[in-house]
Amino acid sequence: MMFPMSLLESIAGPRDLRALSRAQLEQLAEEIRAFLITNVSRTGGHLGPNLGVVELTMAIHRVFNSPYDPIIFDTGHQSYVHKILTGRADQFATLRQQGGLSGYPEPGESEHDWVANSHASTSLSWAEGMAKGYALRGEDRTVVAVIGDGALTGGMAWEALNNIAAEPELRLVIVVNDNGRSYTPTVGGLANHLAGLRTDRRYEETLSVIKRVVNKIPMFGRPMYGLMHGFKTGVKDVVAPQDLFSDLGIKYTGPIDGHDIAALTNRLEQARQFGSPVIVHCITQKGKGFRAAEEHEEDRFHAVGQINDVTGEPLSATLQATWTDAFAETMVQLGAKDPRIVALTAAMLHPTGLTRFAAAFPERTFDVGIAEQHAITSAAGLAKAGLHPVVAIYSTFLNRAFDQLLMDVALHRCGVTVVLDRAGVTGADGPSHNGMWDMTLTGIVPGLQLAAPRDQARLEETLSRAVTVDDAPTVVRFSKERLPDELPAVARRGDGLTAVDLLHQDPEARTLIVGYGQFAGLAVRVHDMLAAQGIPSTVADPIWALPISPELVSLADEFDHVVTIEDNLVAGGLGQRLRAELAASGVEVTMQHFGIPQEFLALGSRPQVLDRLGLTPKAIAQEVLRAVLAEAAPEQVHARHQG
Known part of the structure; x- marks a missing residue:
């Protein structure tokens, strides 16, 4: 059989898949994998998860009519193949770059992307709401939620499942992409036959008739039906022993080989025709088709930078340590000194640097x-039990746990330290992943302490204090960037939580810059x-940004003009909190605040985003210079008149 040089080039949209033979589909899958390896190795991105969903995504698009039937990916980093099949293959050279393709679904890119789903475990709630809406409007659309790569570990997914189980009228197909080792695939004709029956309306109707008839038999009806139903469940559990979802009351089919296009197409078509919520459980291999990814024990190339597309080796070595590296080493040192210190993370053991702590103290490390x-x-509970937990997550994900930080940790004055990696502008992962909200959010939590260390020495100082001195809710945040060179202070005012370091001090300065x-x-x-x-200034770094240090208030009172610069929202940020404290203390001073505006930031590298926002030395210096000269102008005019 002769195929075109490239089947991928012939795919303009999902409908083109339906005319392909099985052999052609298999060839297309190979081409897509080669395409992903070549392109993502150049741009960086989520390679492993997408190599694992090639056939699955192809089968979904063969069966469902996107965009009429909405497809929601959870998390959205599994959507690269979806983007390829919906006409965006020619844009992959721009993946995760300014003005280019997002690394997640993006409704602004394509009508096939319904939800910019970049935070995990939300797809089932989106899908339930959309399916309910279409049912109310009388539309026969089927909503497809593709959930996996850890997303089912999130509680929100189970809240949604609880509601979906009570809504049999919904046209909703839940595709579970299981790329772990939780389930063993079921094989054999009997398993396939039963899977087909479970998603056949006639099967349900027959059961209903049997139930009505048998239950009418005097004395023995109900016990007999219970015995029959138990027999059905027992047979099903023997064939598919992990059939948890059916116990929730949602129809379940699987497990299925997630790389068998024919089997996937068959089961998905059965699920589509069923007309009620169905879970289609697929077993996939993360990193499939790229040997370097398959053999990468840490995360199967979950996310990569620029790499060699044959060996998988990074193309550029990191010569300077990152903040994450510094945190990792500090945690091991602190853990060796204090057995009360325990570490928690939310599926971010490697990215947050806790791997080293876990290797040294496995019994004191918890990935939830x-x-x-x-x-x-859970950290609050550990603190109540006399330990000192350190929770390491990305800054953007703290948003999801604000209530717990407020009501469980802070209200109970628990000594929990939350370490926020990827704080501030991160760039390439797009608007959802910038860690730009944490200081605004945590600033309203009573009794909370927050440190934003400027270098490794300050990271070690603040983290050590958090876990050994202060039994209080504490946040330590830092960037994803390389660790900067040490920035020593020329003087320090105050100590402990009130400490303020002076990085430059000029006795003639009338301007204070707080960074x-x-x-x-x-x-x-x-x-x-x-x-x-010719404008002298003094530069200060409050070691503990929250609570606002009285030493910083006292220092600001010595100047006419105060400038604050923060990698966080200006709205409700540290600069505005300092302004409020100064006003409450009767300190009158002109202020300028530089930070992130209250908007979602467009995709781009960190330098590109900071340049757009005017958060560069040149842009800030120009704004400060204008303000200082404007303040001086009336005095100069007055002096000329006096002369």
């Missing part, structure tokens, strides 16, 4: 899955540019 809410409250965390270095560069223009 994609369940940030549980992680925070937080990673932006302390930015504040120093702004100082240098102002100095070149």
